[in-house]
Amino acid sequence: MHAPAGCQIIRRLDAGGQVAFLRCKHTLLGDVCVIEAQSHTRPPWAAPGMFERVPPHPTIVRLYESVYGIGEQGQYDAVVVEWTDGQTLQELVEHEGPLPIDRAAYISQQVCDALLYVKVGIPLASGELLPCAHGHLGPRWVHV
Secondary structure, three states, rough: OOOOOOOOEEEEEEEEOEEEEEEEEEOEEEEEEEEEEEEOOOHHHHOOOOOOOOOOOOOOOOOOEEEEEEOOEEEEEOOOOOOOOEEEEEHHHHHHHOOHEEEEEEHHHHHHHHHHHHHEEOOOOOOOOOOOOOOOOOHHHOOO
């Protein structure tokens, strides 16, 4: 596990395949989530300087920076994103049981809106669409 410069790892949140999710404290940004992957190819949305061009979206965490580095296990890319407090959809269902249909439909609509936004491409101020990708998607990664 690596933390970009200015980040101190608080705890490992999850890992799978070649990706790790870390909760970190950033010296300038405060609490952040760092998504680290072994470097294979850098997707267009992770290019350095790209995040400053990405407008915020109400249902997607804010992207702060992309970092490339070399560690003990070779090259890696890390993306620093906004930390969101609150519970996950998984925690909500474990605590409250099945959700009422109207609440489940509302949450599903929010997730679908975010996926459509990413799938079509994020509109930049220049008018171009930035191709993007999403990673882990499941109840434990949907914050409510």
